[in-house]
Amino acid sequence: MSVFSRTNLAKAALGPLAAAVLILVLNAGLIPPYQAYSVGLAAVYTVLVLSVGLLAGWAGIWSIAHPAFFALGAYFAAYGSTHGWSLEAVVLGAAGCAAVFGAFLGGAGARFSMLYVALLTLAFTMVSLEVMGQWASVTGGDQGIPMEKLDSALGLGTVASAGSQAQYIAVGVAGIALAVAALARPSALRMRLVAAKSHPMAARSIGIAPEAQSALAFAVSAVFAAVAGVLLALVVGFVSPDPFSLALAISLIAACVLGGPGTLLGAVVGGAYLTWAPTAAESTGVPQPILQGVVLIAALLFLPGGVVLFLGRTARRLVRKSAPHGPTTVELPEEPPQPVPAPAATARELLRLDEVAVSFGGLKALAGASMSVRAGETLAIIGPNGAGKTTLLNVLSGLVGGGRVAGSARYGGKPLLKSRATARRRLGIGRTFQHAETFPELTVLENVLCTHRRLTARHRARAAELLDRVGLAHVADRYPAELPFGLHKRLDLARALAEDPELLILDEPFGGLDATERTVLARQIVRQQERGTAVVIIDHVLDDLFAVAHRVVAFDFGRPIGEGEPGKILDDPRVRSSYLGEGGAHDELPPRDGTERAAVRLDAVDHAYSGVTALHGVDLTIGRGSVVGVVGANGAGKSTLGRILHGSLPPTRGRRTAEEGLRTALVPEGRALFKTLSLRENLEVAAYAAGIKGADLRARLAETAEWLPPRLRERMGVPAGGLSGGEQQVLAIARALMARPDLLIVDEPALGLSPAMVDEVYARIGRLAHEGMTVVLLEQSLGRAASACHEVVVLHEGAIAVCGEPGDPVFLTRAERAYFDGPDDAVVPATGRT
Structure with missing residues (x-):
């Protein structure tokens, strides 16, 4: 199944089909002229709310910059119409400028917290609107600028402003915008945006750069907002600074929250709200800011996911009550697997670390770590809490964060430490996490598919095969929150295996599992051994760890203190002491008489x-x-x-x-x-x-x-x-x-x-x-x-x-x-x- 499957195409066709029906109704005169104007304006706002809502719902970015992008498109259209620009030049020019500014804001904002993103986009809007207001030779200043007709350079005719033709175009473009968003929903673009938003560290481990995703999402969203601005100029016929104030930014957020961030129907609801809210405020005698504030508060308190999401969940609950439930797991106890024999001493050396050290300020988390892993070998890392085990795995996967790394590491004969975390996935390194960091807003299948930049039918088929191999095929369409913890662990493993890595890094895979689940997981590890995958694994469940390991390295205080076979490593006095410890010189405790309550x-x-x-x-x-x-x-x-x-x-x-x-x-x-x-x-x-x-x-x-x-x-x-x-x-x-x-x-x-x-x-x-x-x-x-x-x-x-x-x-x-x-x-x- 590809992105353009029949089901997806049918869903995407709903937007243009609804737009076509609405255009026919408008053309037949069944809607009064004033209401027809409101319908055209609602279509414009639908595109604008869609741009903000998808950015918030898919990328997790709430923007106050969109009034500036909206204004950019409107002024581009008005200025171009008075200077002989073609329709295509206006659209491409507005979209190109908006994409550049959007990419800058998205890339810069990704480095900061949500508060700083809000301040950054607020500053951008204030500066942009001030420039538009002062640049009177282009924008007309406070007096505004009229919108005239636009001729098509491709011979598509002339588009007149402030008439029924402009309203039809606005409705049609809104339908197309909804179709594009519907086609993007099952795409790798949306999955990777959601993954980067949900868990940036886990996203990096599968090759997703959150900064790049934020820049891309912001650029695309800005283009939609600029196109909406062009449509506004066509529908209204005049462009002035008044519609683009900061109040519009607040109204846009309220409309997104009311409809539901990230939902397509939510954009339609939000567009209708922005169009008819002034009329509702006037008819009720309530000032519009008060009405918007009450709506926003009520939506946040009672409909935090928006109207559309609330109605959708209600419908799904009714369906689930009447539909039989399948099991979340179909596991049967399996015999403990027999590990594949260790590779020969002459096997290719896949990974080598020499004197690797990691420090966080004055704290040395790792020091003098030297070790090697051969192709097809499973190396277990053991040691007490704080020994440096997870820090070592973070070095291998490039997720050390603010730590300073020294020493050298070579993977496949090439330097590893200088490569970015997102590049290590392409090198052939897969990684799981101690707490199974899955992406909660993606289904089980999407958690695996998001590892690819572009999706094809082949990718989907291989993902389905992988889920079947790890025992998750029966829950492929469910969300992680609906699964027990054992299946979370398997999903984390499946995502790490999605692109057949040469080196698999497992961080406490057996933790929190019962005996049957640990046996099932051990079998998955042995299957990877059979495929020739090298595995570096840490865990505190030593029985299960030693059952799949070929060799064990023990760490304590950030340093290797012993190495040997699984059955002999605990005989090393240093290793045993690192777990069991040695008593210090303490004062003798007061005796107990056995009568204490x-x-x-x-x-x-x-x-x-x-x-x-x-x-x-x-x-x-x-x-x-x-x-x-x-x-x-x-x-x-x-x-x-x-x-x-x-x-x-x-x-x-x-x-x-x-x-x-x-x-x-x-x-x-x-x-x-x-x-x-x-x-x-x-x-x-x-x-x-x-x-x-x-x-x-x-x-x-x-x-x-x-x-x-x-x-x-x-x-x-x-x-x-x-x-x-x-x-x-x-x-x-x-x-x-x-x-x-x-x-x-x-x-x-x-x-x-x-x-x-x-x-x-x-x-x-x-x-x-x-x-x-x-x-x-x-x-x-x-x-x-x-x-x-x-x-x-x-x-x-x-x-x-x-x-x-x-x-x-x-x-x-x-x-x-x-x-x-x-x-x-x-x-x-x-x-x-x-």
């Missing part, structure tokens, strides 16, 4: 995010005055458990019971400080949130400041962003202490810190334990938790694998095994408090 209790707790299971069957009791370490690899469910213990996240199933009056505080992973605020202001914000003010605030601030190390107490007025990582972690804990919690939960307290700062952070947490505070530490390092906690709970894939006291050497042996492999018959969770 429960602070929080979880009974049979499950939690899922959009169908993705994060926790299941968790029974856990946190005793008053205890320090409990919850340990597990990245993705084991620690953060979810911490939020449920905190009370900020209700469990999907099960029950959380807390001691009456218990005050809890959570220090989230990454600290979440307000980096532009000072240390004191960060503490004050926490106090305000807890309802503390006045004298109590001053006393609490002084008390908490005493807990801080002297070097922080002396810099209370310094912005938090200027602190080191360890100092920020101490400040984040202090901020949590402002509420005087009974239970403190700290998520990844050692993440990204040097060993010395880890010891300081843990020492300060130990002081809190000595003062009687209940503490839960969510940690990746089993060694650190064992040295600092009364009790350790090991999470594996969302379930408690084992728990016990770290003083028991038998427990530590079981905990190590459970950390990597989960529970087995020999690992029986300890009884007692958990």
Whole structure:
């Protein structure tokens, strides 16, 4: 099926057909002359609203520049008509100038946020209208300029202005414009615009440059607006500055929102609204600005997608109620696949990295990364959270962002680091993302098709074949939001495979999947091995990762620390230590007598995010005055458990019971400080949130400041962003202490810190334990938790694998095994408090 299929052509023909019928009605005199003029004006505004609405709906750009493009076309027509220009010269001249200005605005605006785009287009309109007003020799200034007839250079006759002929032309052009937009809807142009709008980083990974798409979209939209301006001059017969004020820009946005951005019928609704709104305001006695404001507010509140989208969704709901639903998945359990044997040592070297380093300011995310990948080889990258794994993948796909990259990388024997991210797709590199970054406004099929610049029947056939291969053919016409998470992952993989890459980069493909889905995904990876595709893959689900890998490289603190076969890599003491950690020199914890009452209790707790299971069957009791370490690899469910213990996240199933009056505080992973605020202001914000003010605030601030190390107490007025990582972690804990919690939960307290700062952070947490505070530490390092906690709970894939006291050497042996492999018959969770 191509863009010009029978279905698409039939839809596109509706616009010209409706225009032809309307022209016949006008020609028959069935509409009074004044209303016929309004119909012609509505056609002009339909083209104008279409230009703004498609730019907003497809490219995500709200423009205030379109009154200037509208005026450009009108003045081009009026000036050209008085200087002997042909109809074709006027249209081409107006369209060409508008396209140049539009491309400039789109390209420049793509570098900034939506606010700056609005300001940029506002400035363009103000400058343009001022120039048109002052350039009296061309525009007539405030007096305006009359529109005369235009002769066709192609022998198509003469077009007179301000008459029925001009109205017929306006209606006909509006019908053609709607047809062009209808033909563009299933095209690669629209898909790539929507992809760039929805997720710029994912779009870059498939060869789409958001800046270029914005420039193209703005240029095309400006051309439509300029053509509408030419039509306005023909229909009205006179051009003056009055219709092109900034009020028109506001009216255009209101019309787009009312009809529905990105919809074709919405443009018709918006054009009719702009034409008859003045009449409605006059008949009701309401000033037009007030009427437009009320309409805009009502549309935003009650019809955020517009009238057309609301009616369309209502109709689809009625149809779906009566139509049978097909399954979203038809999977059957499969046997685990057997990986293809590793390529020979003499196989062609596809990728080589030598001493690659990445730094973000003073933070080194990657250092001394040297490795190679042969054609057809699957290389697994492992390491704890913060080890530099995703940074390495971003280097390969060109998505490092503001990081500074050093070293060298060669792909297929050619330098890689200097090539743009959008060019790496053409080099043969495909990429998936940790969270399956699909394009929500495109269907499953369109998510795959948007990888192509132009679509042919062959492209569509190959995309359909690919979807069938990965088990998505039955949901090809659905949107990602309608699919479970496992199918999201497969869609991300299908998009990466769309152009048969030589190198496939997979970022945590097994994360969040159940056992059956992981088996299905592993089979897809093995199929790519059979095709000779090289694969670089990172994941924390080591069993499934090692089942498909030929070779494993372990990272920690941004550096490779070990390399070997999947079955032997964890025997390396450095690799094992990077996961399990080593205990620091901490003060001995106060002993527990076993009589402490429960602070929080979880009974049979499950939690899922959009169908993705994060926790299941968790029974856990946190005793008053205890320090409990919850340990597990990245993705084991620690953060979810911490939020449920905190009370900020209700469990999907099960029950959380807390001691009456218990005050809890959570220090989230990454600290979440307000980096532009000072240390004191960060503490004050926490106090305000807890309802503390006045004298109590001053006393609490002084008390908490005493807990801080002297070097922080002396810099209370310094912005938090200027602190080191360890100092920020101490400040984040202090901020949590402002509420005087009974239970403190700290998520990844050692993440990204040097060993010395880890010891300081843990020492300060130990002081809190000595003062009687209940503490839960969510940690990746089993060694650190064992040295600092009364009790350790090991999470594996969302379930408690084992728990016990770290003083028991038998427990530590079981905990190590459970950390990597989960529970087995020999690992029986300890009884007692958990």
